[in-house]
Amino acid sequence: MWGRRGRWAGRGGAEELRARRREREAALRRARRQEQLVSKRLLREDSAAEERGRDGAEIVPDPLSEDEVLELLRGVQRGSEDRKRSLSRLRHALQNKDTQQKFVRLVGSIRTLVGLFTSSLADVQMEAARCLHELSHSSDPAVAEACLPVTSYLLTYLSGHSVEFTELCLYTLGNLVVESEAVRKQLLPQGIIPVLASCIQSPHEAVLEGLGYVLSQLLQAKEAPTEIVPLVLDSVLPQHMLRLVCSGLKAGTGAAVEFAWCLHYIVCSHIADAALLSLGTLPALTTLLLDLASEIPLDAPEGLELLVCPVLRCLSNLLAGDTGCQGQIRDERLLVALFLILQSFLQQHPFIVQEGLWLLNNLTDEPFFCSALLALDLLPALLQLLPCSPMAAELVLTVLCNIAEKGPALCRQLHQALPLLLPALALPDPQAVGQGLELLHLLFLHCPEVAADFIRQGGQQALEQHQSSPVLQERARALLDMARQPPGASATGPGHSTVSAFP
Amino acid sequence: MAMLPLPLPPGLRRRLQEGPGPPPPPAPPPPPPPPPAPPFAFTPRRLRLGLHHPLLEDGDVHRHLYLQGVLTSLAEVAERPKVSEFSCHISGCCQVFDTLEGYEHHYNTLHRNVCSFCKRSFPSAHLLDVHILEWHDSLFQIMAEKQNMYKCLVEGCVEKFKSSKDRKDHLVTAHLYPADFRFDRPRKVKSGPCHVSSPAKDGASVPMDVSVEMSEPFQVDPMETGPSENVEIPHPPASPDPATPEKRFYKSRIPSTICFGQGAARGFKGPRKKV
Numbered sequence: 001m002w003g004r005r006g007r008w009a010g011r012g013g014a015e016e017l018r019a020r021r022r023e024r025e026a027a028l029r030r031a032r033r034q035e036q037l038v039s040k041r042l043l044r045e046d047s048a049a050e051e052r053g054r055d056g057a058e059i060v061p062d063p064l065s066e067d068e069v070l071e072l073l074r075g076v077q078r079g080s081e082d083r084k085r086s087l088s089r090l091r092h093a094l095q096n097k098d099t100q101q102k103f104v105r106l107v108g109s110i111r112t113l114v115g116l117f118t119s120s121l122a123d124v125q126m127e128a129a130r131c132l133h134e135l136s137h138s139s140d141p142a143v144a145e146a147c148l149p150v151t152s153y154l155l156t157y158l159s160g161h162s163v164e165f166t167e168l169c170l171y172t173l174g175n176l177v178v179e180s181e182a183v184r185k186q187l188l189p190q191g192i193i194p195v196l197a198s199c200i201q202s203p204h205e206a207v208l209e210g211l212g213y214v215l216s217q218l219l220q221a222k223e224a225p226t227e228i229v230p231l232v233l234d235s236v237l238p239q240h241m242l243r244l245v246c247s248g249l250k251a252g253t254g255a256a257v258e259f260a261w262c263l264h265y266i267v268c269s270h271i272a273d274a275a276l277l278s279l280g281t282l283p284a285l286t287t288l289l290l291d292l293a294s295e296i297p298l299d300a301p302e303g304l305e306l307l308v309c310p311v312l313r314c315l316s317n318l319l320a321g322d323t324g325c326q327g328q329i330r331d332e333r334l335l336v337a338l339f340l341i342l343q344s345f346l347q348q349h350p351f352i353v354q355e356g357l358w359l360l361n362n363l364t365d366e367p368f369f370c371s372a373l374l375a376l377d378l379l380p381a382l383l384q385l386l387p388c389s390p391m392a393a394e395l396v397l398t399v400l401c402n403i404a405e406k407g408p409a410l411c412r413q414l415h416q417a418l419p420l421l422l423p424a425l426a427l428p429d430p431q432a433v434g435q436g437l438e439l440l441h442l443l444f445l446h447c448p449e450v451a452a453d454f455i456r457q458g459g460q461q462a463l464e465q466h467q468s469s470p471v472l473q474e475r476a477r478a479l480l481d482m483a484r485q486p487p488g489a490s491a492t493g494p495g496h497s498t499v500s501a502f503p
Numbered sequence: 504m505a506m507l508p509l510p511l512p513p514g515l516r517r518r519l520q521e522g523p524g525p526p527p528p529p530a531p532p533p534p535p536p537p538p539p540a541p542p543f544a545f546t547p548r549r550l551r552l553g554l555h556h557p558l559l560e561d562g563d564v565h566r567h568l569y570l571q572g573v574l575t576s577l578a579e580v581a582e583r584p585k586v587s588e589f590s591c592h593i594s595g596c597c598q599v600f601d602t603l604e605g606y607e608h609h610y611n612t613l614h615r616n617v618c619s620f621c622k623r624s625f626p627s628a629h630l631l632d633v634h635i636l637e638w639h640d641s642l643f644q645i646m647a648e649k650q651n652m653y654k655c656l657v658e659g660c661v662e663k664f665k666s667s668k669d670r671k672d673h674l675v676t677a678h679l680y681p682a683d684f685r686f687d688r689p690r691k692v693k694s695g696p697c698h699v700s701s702p703a704k705d706g707a708s709v710p711m712d713v714s715v716e717m718s719e720p721f722q723v724d725p726m727e728t729g730p731s732e733n734v735e736i737p738h739p740p741a742s743p744d745p746a747t748p749e750k751r752f753y754k755s756r757i758p759s760t761i762c763f764g765q766g767a768a769r770g771f772k773g774p775r776k777k778v
Contacts (some may be wrong), residue, residue, distance in 0.1 A: 037554055037563065039570040118685050120624060122609040152680050159627040159658075162608040162616060186679045194659030213570075256519035259564065266737075268554045294519040295682045298508070306569055309562045313552075329522045336515050343509045351561035358558060362549040368527055381509040390750075391558060402547045405536065438545035474542035 006186045040175045040212055042137050043168060051418030063098030076116065087116065087127040093132035094482050104135065104146035114149055119139065122162075129168050136175035143244065144180035151176070151187055155195050160400045163204045170199075178217040188227065192218070197235040200244075207253040208244060213257020215241075219265035229269040238266070239279055246288050248307060257306045264310040264317075273321040280320060285311050293337035300344040305352055308341060312355045319362040326365070332372035334363070339381055346388075357395035364402035373403065374413045384422045390429035397424060397435035404442035411446040418443075418453055425462040430471045437466075437475040444482045451483045548558070632688050637667070638690055656687060 018220060031037045064072070075086035093099045103109050116128035132150055135143055154169045157204065173192075176183045194212075199211050215237070218228050232238065240261040248256020263281070266272045269439040288311060296304070319326055338356055345352040360382075386396050400421075402410050425438045440459075443450045463480050465473040539545055591598045591606065593614050600606040616631040617624045620639045625631040633653055633656065636643050651663040659726040664670040667689045667724055674680040674687065721727050 025564055025568075029560055029568060032555075032560050032563055032567075033557075037567055039567040041570050042572060101751055120613055122612040123605065125612060126608060149681055152684060156626050156630070159629060160611055162604075162611045163609050164604045165611075189678050191657040191659055191678065194657075199660060265554070290519055294516060297608060304567075309566070313559070313562075320549035326549075333519055333521075334522060336518050337513060337570060339509065340515060340519075343511060346509065349565070351565060354558055357564055358552065360549060365547045365549050376515075377512040381511050384509050401545050405545065405547055435545070438539075438543055440544070441543045442643065443541070450555060478542055 017279065038139065038178055040137055040178060042175075043133060043154050043169050043171050043494055059435070061093055061096050061099075064093055064102070066102055067433060069093070069099055069102045070106060073103070073106055073112065074340055076242065077108075077112050080396050084127055085125065087131065091127060091131045091134060091498070094131055097138060097140070100138045100143050102133055103171045104143050110146055110149055111246075114153065119448045121175070126165060126168075126368075129165060132278075133168055133175075134170045135425055136172040136179075139179070141180045141182075145177050147176055148183060148186055151183065151439055152190055155187070155192060155224055156189055158195050158199050163206055163346075166199075166202075166204075167206045167210045170214050174210070174214040174217045177214060177221070181223070183222070184218065184221055184223070184228075185277045188231070193228075193231045193237070197237050199228055200237060200240045205255055208252060208255035210272070211256050212241075212244075215262045216258055216265065219262055219269075224265065225269035225271060229271060230268055232266065233272055233275050238263075238272075238275065242276075242279055242284055243306075243495065244282060246284050249288070249291055253303070253307065257303070257310075260307055260310040260314070264320050267314050267317045268385040270321075273318060273323050274317065276434070277323055277325050277328075278297045281314065282325060285315055286329050286331065289315075290333055291340065293340040296340065298344060300348070302348075305349040308345070308352060309355055311357050312352075314360050316355075316359045323401060330366075330368050332369070332376065335360075335369060335376060335378060336370055339378055342385070350388055353385055354391045357385065357392060357399065360399050361395060361402065364399050367406050370403040370406050370410055379414075379417060383417055386420070387425055390427070391434055393424060393429065393432040393434055397432060399438055401435060401439045401442060404439055404446065411450070412445055412469070414443060415447060415450055415453070415503055418450065418455060422454075422457060422459060422462055425459075426465070430469060433472055434475070437472060437479060440479050441482070444479065448485075626686065629658075 020124040021473060029038060070121070072090045076090055077082060078086070080086075090103075092104060113128055113131055117126055119125045119128070135147055138144065147277065148363070151173070154173050157169050158166060160166055172177065173187075177187065196211055196215060199207065202208060202211075215232075218224065219232070221228060241262055244252060245256045245260045245263065267276065289308075291309065292304070314424075338360060342353055342356045364373065373382070382399065384395060386393050400414060400417070404414055421439065423437060425433055427433055427436075440454070444454075460480065460483065463476045464485075469476075576628075586601060586603065588599050588601050589606070590596075591609060591614075593601070596614070598609055600609065612626075613624050615624070616626065616628050617633060618634055618639070620635070623634070625634060633654065637653065643652060647665065651665045653664040653667055655662040655664070655670060655673060655678075657674070657680075660678070662673060662677075664673060667687075671682070671684075671687055671689075674684065675682050680687075
């Protein structure tokens with residue numbers, strides 16, 4: 001996909017475009033929350049001849065009447081010289097959702113397409129494949145299911161050698177897979193996994209990227225952990241996927257992106273940790289991040305975030321598993337790489353911040369990384385991430401808690417950060433503030449002198465504002481008690497009340 | 504909101520070029536810290552996040568937009584180079600192309616996996632091998648009388664069967680293949696019920712409410728030996744050849760060496776006989 005498809009240039013006002021984009025992203029977030037986010041890929045010839053609308057979007061042809069659709073079908077059934085032209089007209093018409101539905105309901109329509117799709121005439125076959133591809137893009141599961149007769153042929157052609165045709169078959173398969181459980185239920189016994197396992201040895205980047213796409217759709221199915229992931233783990237797919245992800249910086253970045261997301265879905269199935277660890281996934285992905293960070297310019301090129309994101313997720317989730325693998329990566333350069341990456345993506349793709357901080361949380365569970373973070377002088381950068389977003393703030397404070405929990409030596413090094421922590425107590429998000437209070441508790445516990453400084457810097461007022469918050473009041477009060485004890489007095493804990501100079 | 508660059512210490516990138524630091528000395532595991540006193544509750548915890556965790560939402564939306572083609576990508580749109588017209592170099596095939604992909608696809612479809620005995624072409628080397636074995640290998644026929652020789656066509660399945668029909672039944676029941684899968688035709692020809700004369704209807708208008716399902720106009724011919732006389736659905740030539748304007752309509756037996764723009768090697772699915 002990378003480099004093959006054109007991008008439409010917005011022709012409307014920039015502000016209007018941004019507003020529309022925000023709306024669309026809000027809708028996508030809603031869909032994602034309801035677990036209804038269905039992504040599909042559409043390969044279309046990006047020709048200048050395609051009409052473009054005012055906002056730059058492609059114009060979809062108007063729906064046709066039943067008669068007109070039937071006429072198109074008859075046109076391709078006729079063995080005339082015009083067949084290829086009829087197929088082109090059909091393909092164009094099938095860009096319309098309505099027409100798609102009407103077409104599949106016609107008796108013999110899919111049979112006809114299958115016949116053309118299996119023709120020995122290469123250009124007829126190609127055009128029929130494009131028609132099927134348009135159908136695969138439908139969001140009506142009935143259309144996907146109407147394409148069931150095609151699947152065995154799609155699989156057969158995956159072992160062919162025509163790159164463009166194979167690519168088209170792969171994306172068509174991927175689209176059908178995500179739309180319909182019936183299609184998946186048929187493809188598995190038809191042997192899709194062994195076919196994909198053969199395909200992954202192809203040297204063609206375009207084929208590999210399409211293959212990654214199909215797999216990524218299969219692996220997101222709700223039945224994937226029980227029905228699909230075991231088959232994948234039993235094949236040679238995982239080792240090739242890992243290889244292709246790790247070589248993705250030099251070549252085949254598009255494919256690397258797809259397989260990185262595949263690995264993420266596999267890790268989320270919870271049954272693959274041991275298999276992936278035995279393949280050396282942890283060191284391999286760590287090295288990938290190191291390589292990426294050492295080459296990445298300050299302004300990361302567009303698209304790399306799609307590789308970084310799933311890699312971060314895999315590392316985080318694998319580290320959080322039960323496998324005891326945590327000791328495998330004691331390499332402080334990982335922290336260096338992580339912060340360089342955060343710096344590069346901060347501006348354009350702030351979502352990378354929370355994903356990176358999640359990894360940092362899992363790493364700083366270990367004392368090794370806590371000490372390393374401070375020794376590498378990364379604390380100021382970490383604190384700079386506080387205002388990024390509520391989720392980022394909560395995670396930053398959690399990481400600081402991880403560090404503080406390791407004892408007085410590290411707490412003392414956090415002392416310098418105190419002025420920056422005070423504003424955190426005024427954040428609107430109670431979860432984040434709660435972590436801030438936990439952090440203060442750890443600091444006061446291990447370094448009583450911090451408490452005195454805290455009061456001097458106006459911390460009391462910062463705490464008092466939370467006295468009426470149900471989530472925060474107990475902890476705020478306990479901290480006030482701790483802070484009011486004279487420094488040096490034994491920190492007996494907030495359970496003992498003290499005589500306070502302040503009423 | 505414009506983010507300030509992170510205040511990173513200098514020389515960080517250089518640190519990456521150096522090797523990993525010395526491994527930390529194996530320390531005895533520290534004693535577990537006392538549990539936090541209430542109301543405080545913090546303990547370090549590695550987070551394992553599921554597919555639909557809110558933290559992953561923004562990244563997932565971004566991934567979705569990428570797939571939908573909305574985001575820009577790294578490389579420029581690659582120009583598909585157009586070359587001046589050239590023709591297929593297989594002797595007897597006069598198909599013409601103006602893109603390399605078009606030629607590649609044609610070659611792979613018609614010439615690549617071609618049976619040297621009967622000239623049928625197949626979508627893959629695997630299917631070609633199966634065909635040669637089952638159709639043109641007399642030793643296979645002999646052995647098939649004594650043991651199960653017909654291999655399942657699905658990659659990864661090791662089952663073998665004593666007849667082509669048994670294999671087909673297996674493909675249909677175990678692998679959910681269509682009963683009329685075009686790449687698993689039986690060797691013996693039988694003029695079966697599927698001999699519909701629909702090609703005659705090609706070109707004629709067909710009433711909309713035909714209750715009989717229109718059979719495929721491209722019915723794969725069951726294996727016939729010898730050159731076929733079929734031709735029926737005239738195939739559009741890649742470029743009109745003024746020298747043979749009559750190539751579009753023919754009914755008589757045509758030697759396979761004469762091409763009509765579709766390649767001398769006939770496709771595995773020969774065109775249906777026109778009645």
